[in-house]
C-alpha cells in the first residue's frame with residue numbers, strides 16, 4: 049500500500065444506479081464512480097455503468113452466484129467494511145434509488161458502527177421511472193392525488209402479513225408494487241378479497257427504461273393470468289389504480305421507430321460502444337460483437353520523428369475518428385496536447401472525424417463530406433493551392449494510396465504516416481449464430497469490408513441468409529464485400545457514416561403508410 053493511500057480516509061458511497069438505462073444515473077453518481085478504488089455492484093445496476101470505472105478499479109459483482117449460492121446481506125455488509133479498509137474509496141452501486149427497498153439503512157448503520165464515512169447518492173427509483181417511460185402518470189390529477197410504494201415480497205401463505213391489505217384495498221390513489229411479479233395472483237387476490245373492485249385498472253411494467261421494456265395492462269381480476277400468458281418476468285413494477293389505464297398515445301418510449309429492435313454491431317470494441325450508445329438513444333437493443341481491434345502504431349520511430357516536426361506542415365489530414373483518438377492518446381501519453389499543431393491547418397474527412405477532433409478542442413479548417421480519398425483530394429485541391437505545400441496524412445496503415453498519389457500530382461509534398469492498423473478479433477461466436485438462427489436478431493450492421501470478412505469467418509453465411517435477420521451496410525465498398533461472400537444485403541446507407549447507417553435502418557423500420 050502506498051503512503052498516500054494509507055493517509056487517505058476510507059469512504060463508502062451508497063449510490064443509486066437508476067432504473068436500468070445507464071444514462072439515467074445522476075451526475076453525482078457518475079462522478080463518484082470515476083473516483084472509486086472499488087465498485088461493488090448489484091444485479092439490477094446496469095453493467096454499462098462500469099465504463100465510468102478507473103482502469104485499475106476493483107470490480108465486485110453481488111449478489112452473484114458463486115458455487116450455486118448468492119451473497120447474503122451480512123456478507124455484503126462485511127464486504128463494504130473490508131473493501132474500505134486501508135483508506136479506500138468504495139462505491140456500492142444499487143439499482144434504482146439505494147433507499148427504496150434497497151437495504152440502505154442496514155448498510156449505512158454497519159458503516160456508521162465501523163466508523164467509516166459514508167455518503168448516499170440518490171437515484172431514479174423504478175417506480176418513478178415507469179411513469180416517465182410508459183406514460184402511466186402516477187399522480188395524473190384527473191385520477192390520483194396520492195401514491196404508495198409497497199414491497200410485495202411476501203411469501204404466499206405467510207402467517208402474518210406486513211402489508212395492510214384492507215387499507216390498500218380502500219386506497220383511492222395509485223399503488224406501486226415492487227418485487228411482485230412472482231406473487232401477482234396473491235396480490236390481486238388479497239386486494240379483491242378486501243373489496244377492491246376486480247375491474248380496477250392494473251399494469252405490469254417489466255425491464256422499465258430498457259429496450260426490452262414490456263407493458264401488460266388488464267383489470268385487477270385478470271392481470272395475473274395475462275402476465276402468465278405473456279410470460280412477464282422480473283424485474284417488474286405493478287401499478288394498481290385508475291392511472292394504470294392510461295392513454296397509450298403518451299407512451300413515447302415504446303413508440304420510437306427502433307424500440308426493441310435487436311441490432312448487432314461489428315466494429316472494434318470502442319467503435320461498437322459509440323455505435324451502441326446511439327442505438328440505445330433510439331430505444332433499440334445493441335448486441336456487441338467486435339470483429340476488429342485497433343492497434344496503435346504511435347510508438348514507432350517514424351511517428352515520433354513526425355511528431356517532433358509536426359508544426360512544419362501546412363496541412364494535416366485525419367481520415368477517420370479512430371485516427372484522431374489514437375493520435376490524441378499518443379499525445380497525452382507524451383504529456384503533449386493540441387498545441388503541437390501550431391498554425392498548421394487541419395482537414396477531417398466526414399463529420400464523425402470532425403466531431404471527434406472537436407472533442408479534443410480542435411475545430412477542423414476543412415471538413416468535406418466525402419467518403420473516398422479521391423473525393424477528398426479533388427475537394428482539397430479545389431479549396432486551396434497545394435503546390436509546394438507540406439501535407440501530412442495521419443491514418444490507417446490499410447488505407448489506399450490513391451489519396452497520396454493525387455495530392456502529389458497536385459504538387460504537394462506528402463507524407464503518409466500510419467497511426468494505427470486494424471487487426472482481426474475473434475471470440476466465441478456460437479451464441480450469436482444461435483441467436484440469429486432463433487430469430488432473436490433483427491439487424492446485422494457492417495461498417496467496413498474487414499468487419500464483413502472477419503464476421504463471416506465465424507458466423508456461417510447460410511445461417512444469415514436463411515434467417516429473417518436483415519443486413520445493413522455503411523456503403524458500397526462494404527456492400528460489395530458482402531455480395532462477394534454471397535450474403536444478401538438489405539440496405540446500403542446513402543450517407544456513409546454510423547449516423548447514416550442508423551438513419552437507413554430507422555427508415556426501413558418505419559411503418560409503411
Ligand code: SAH
Nearest residue numbers: 068144145173174226227255256283284285
Ligand atoms: N432500489 C430499487 C428497488 C430494488 S427492489 C429501486 O429504487 O428501483 C427490486 C425491484 O425493483 C424489482 O423486483 C422490481 O419490482 C423493481 N425494479 C427494479 N428495476 C426495474 C426495472 N428496470 N423495471 C421494472 N421494475 C424494476
